[in-house]
Amino acid sequence: MRREWTVAAITRATLPVLLALTVVEVGSGLVLGSFEATLLQYPSLLVLVPVTIGTAGNLGSILASRLSTAFHLGTLSFDPGDDELSGNVVATVTLAVTLFPVVGAGAWLLAAATGGAELAAGTVVAVAALSGACLAVLAVVTTLAATYAAYRFELDPDDVVIPVVTNACDVLGVLVLFGAVELLV
Amino acid sequence: MSVRSVAVDAYREAAPALAASVVGGLFAGAVLGGMRAQLRAVEGLLVLVPALLATRGNVYGAFGARLATGLHQGVVEPRVDTGDRRLRAAVAAAMSNGLLASGFAAVVAYVVLGVLARPVAGLGTLVAIALVAGLLSGVALTGAVVAVVFAGYRRGRNPDTLVGPLVTTTGDVFGLAFLVLAVRVVVGGV
Numbered sequence: 001m002r003r004e005w006t007v008a009a010i011t012r013a014t015l016p017v018l019l020a021l022t023v024v025e026v027g028s029g030l031v032l033g034s035f036e037a038t039l040l041q042y043p044s045l046l047v048l049v050p051v052t053i054g055t056a057g058n059l060g061s062i063l064a065s066r067l068s069t070a071f072h073l074g075t076l077s078f079d080p081g082d083d084e085l086s087g088n089v090v091a092t093v094t095l096a097v098t099l100f101p102v103v104g105a106g107a108w109l110l111a112a113a114t115g116g117a118e119l120a121a122g123t124v125v126a127v128a129a130l131s132g133a134c135l136a137v138l139a140v141v142t143t144l145a146a147t148y149a150a151y152r153f154e155l156d157p158d159d160v161v162i163p164v165v166t167n168a169c170d171v172l173g174v175l176v177l178f179g180a181v182e183l184l185v
Numbered sequence: 186m187s188v189r190s191v192a193v194d195a196y197r198e199a200a201p202a203l204a205a206s207v208v209g210g211l212f213a214g215a216v217l218g219g220m221r222a223q224l225r226a227v228e229g230l231l232v233l234v235p236a237l238l239a240t241r242g243n244v245y246g247a248f249g250a251r252l253a254t255g256l257h258q259g260v261v262e263p264r265v266d267t268g269d270r271r272l273r274a275a276v277a278a279a280m281s282n283g284l285l286a287s288g289f290a291a292v293v294a295y296v297v298l299g300v301l302a303r304p305v306a307g308l309g310t311l312v313a314i315a316l317v318a319g320l321l322s323g324v325a326l327t328g329a330v331v332a333v334v335f336a337g338y339r340r341g342r343n344p345d346t347l348v349g350p351l352v353t354t355t356g357d358v359f360g361l362a363f364l365v366l367a368v369r370v371v372v373g374g375v
Contacts, residue, residue: 005260005271010251010278018243018282022290025239026297029232033303036224036231043218050217050238050357051210057242058206061352062199065250065345072254087191094196095203106211114218158250163243170239 013159021167028171035178038185044111044124045181051103052131053173056096060139060165063092067147068157078148089144093136100132101125119185127180134176135169142168198346209354216361223368227314229298229305230368236290237315237364240283241356245326248279249348252334256344263335276331280323287319288312310371318367322359329355 004010032039032049039046066088070076080086104125111124146164150157217234224231252275255261261271291311298305305311333351334344 005255005274007274007278007281010275011282014244014247014278015282015285018240018286019289021243022236022240022286023293025236026232026290026293029235029294030297030301032235033229033232039231040221040224043221046221047211047214047218050213050361051207053235054210054213054238054354054357055203055207058203058354061242061246061348062203062346065253065348066195068250069254069257069345072258083188083191087188088195090188090192091195091199094192095199099203099207103207103211106207107214110211110215111218114215158254159247162246162250166242166246167239170235174235 010159013156014163017160017163021163024167024171028174031171031174031178035181038181042118042185043114044108044119045127045177045185047107047111048104048124048128048177049174051107052100052128052135052177053170055099055103055132056135056139056169056173057166059092059096059136060143060169061162063088063140063143064147064157064161064165067143068161071147071151071157078151089140092140096132096136096139101129103132104128123184127177127184130184131173131176131180134180135173138172138176139165139169142172198343202346202351206351206354209358213354213357213361216358216365220361220365220368223365227306227310227368227372229294229303229311230314230364232298233290233294233311233315234361234364236294237287237318238357238360240286240290240319241322241326241360242352244279244283244286244323245330245356246348246352248275248327249330249334249352250345251275252330253338253344253348256334256338263338265331265335272331276327279327283323284316284319287315291315313371314364314367317370318360318364321363321366322356325359325363326352326356329359
């Protein structure tokens with residue numbers, strides 16, 4: 001695929017998606033604002049916010065970036081039997097399941113160290129682990145759908161897929177975290 | 186290659202960068218946990234936080250992915266050369282799009298909170314905070330992305346695996362730290 005490296009071309013390709021995603025992100029901010037009182041009451045949950053949505057976004061963007069390069073090199077096929085595709089999906093889910101409990105423990109430790117651990121360590125770990133498992137599945141589905149859509153509409157995956165995936169994970173991250181907090185806290 | 190070997194390779198390649206980003210994300214969380222005073226002082230700031238953090242990830246993640254693909258395709262050389270037309274255009278586009286999106290996020294948050302009749306700080310205050318934070322973190326992130334992607338590539342690492350975690354981590358830490366600084370600059374000592 002030929003691509004242009006000028007400010008105008010890059011802006012044309014990215015700005016409309018960027019502004020649309022910004023509106024979506026403000027929506028996720030409104031969800032965050034709606035349980036602001038709970039977050040300010042339990043600092044370990046506030047500590048968990050950036051790392052949960054960030055790690056979910058990372059999982060999606062690593063997968064998207066690998067698929068995007070495979071796409072540019074012409075080695076990607078959208079076939080469930082494709083080893084490259086399924087191997088990357090399996091790795092993404094395994095990474096999430098192994099990392100998120102550690103994320104929860106780390107958030108509790110940090111909150112405890114800064115004098116704000118009102119919640120039990122087990123509760124924070126459970127919130128992180130549950131959020132992580134849900135987010136891994138959502139990140140994979142979103143990444144595959146966005147990469148496939150970019151391929152079908154002949155858009156450059158680098159410009160489109162990573163923003164869509166990262167933002168979807170941010171919004172889903174806030175919603176999933178909200179759900180896990182409602183369920184477990 | 187079998188599914189298992191692809192998965193093991195991908196896991197091994199991604200795990201260290203992802204673990205490092207978790208550490209960075211926790212620090213970002215500690216900054217967020219420590220800015221409760223600013224969150225209370227500027228109403229609507231928490232609503233703006235995901236949009237501002239996402240803008241960093243979006244703009245500089247795409248910038249990093251573009252550099253990675255450029256390196257793979259051999260159209261970008263892995264060294265900093267201010268005369269490189271492609272590199273210069275990619276940096277200028279990232280900076281200007283980042284600032285535009287930050288200011289836009291502040292306007293949207295202000296309008297939506299106003300419509301919902303939820304408490305919100307002044308429009309000028311929110312926009313100024315977003316732009317100051319956007320400019321400072323933009324400069325820091327451009328430097329971090331170029332340095333890590335080029336250095337990683339020269340040492341034989343796949344830049345694709347470095348970009349996402351790097352940008353989200355440094356984006357969140359810089360983004361929140363510079364947000365605190367921006368609140369102090371715009372509103373005064375909180």
